[in-house]
Amino acid sequence: MTIRGWASFAWQADYGQFYLIDCEDAAFRPPTELTPDMERRSLFVPPTGIVIYTNDCLQQQVRIRIHGSEPDHAPVEPMSGKPWTRIETVEARFPSQKFTLSSPSMPDPLPCGPFFLLDAATVTARISWMEFQGSRDDSVPVEPDVIEVTFWPR
Template sequence: MFLSPRGWATFAWQSDYSQFYLIDRGDEAFEAPVEITAEIEKQSYATVSAGVVIYTQDSLNQHIHIAIYDTEPEHSPTEPMSGKPWTRTQTTDVRFPSKSFGLSSPSAPDPLPNGPIFLVDSTDCRLRIDWMEDQGVRDISGPTDPDVIHLTIWPRSSSNGGE
């Protein structure tokens, strides 16, 4: 059964220091982990008290797609536009106490005050992160295809079991 997202957006992004953040709009003390542990490196994300830090393969270009659902949707084994398989997939719990979050990065430690802002129906959510990253050697002297990072968010209470 196809579920329609309650909200979605796609961004052309460049992750500073190979990371970007989904930060709860009410968290005025947000700090990304300073030490990248072996577990964080393996997972490619770190949950914080009110949000999540997502790590990318490198700091070149990404397309970040955020989709918010009211129940867990079916998850495609491939990236929809290219049909290529995801190179990594992770699912985790995440909290947004204000029921809203913004997209940010190290060079902009606070999300812009007027957007982009996303609203969720629950403070406790599930987040599935799908990465489709170029596995070859990157040559920054010419154009490269962006990595795709697909973020699917739904209320934890409506999870269908997750992973």
């Protein structure tokens, strides 16, 4: 369970989505139509990269974890002890073995990062969501949703 790298970001998922994009994939385009499967799973896996959809909260804490092999998986979100509200595991491809975060309002990845290095072009990604449960009121601050993406070689 060797951890190879990690980072946490305060993120604003505009249009309820963000992307993990291969750094050398200039042709990446997120889908413009959501299918029922994409809505149910809150993700889409194109030929390269991953599109992750968020709940209705504008604020997220996005955590990236990269391991050398499959790690143990916590049944709850480690900092709060609250259960994950959703978990999905997928196979994803990043041919350059390097990816970055992006979003609809940032169509081009920043040239100097942040970017993450992977040990393989094809990886397993486990996406865990801990979403705010209850009604939202835009006039009252709420805790951000937590979305953790853990990678390891396939």
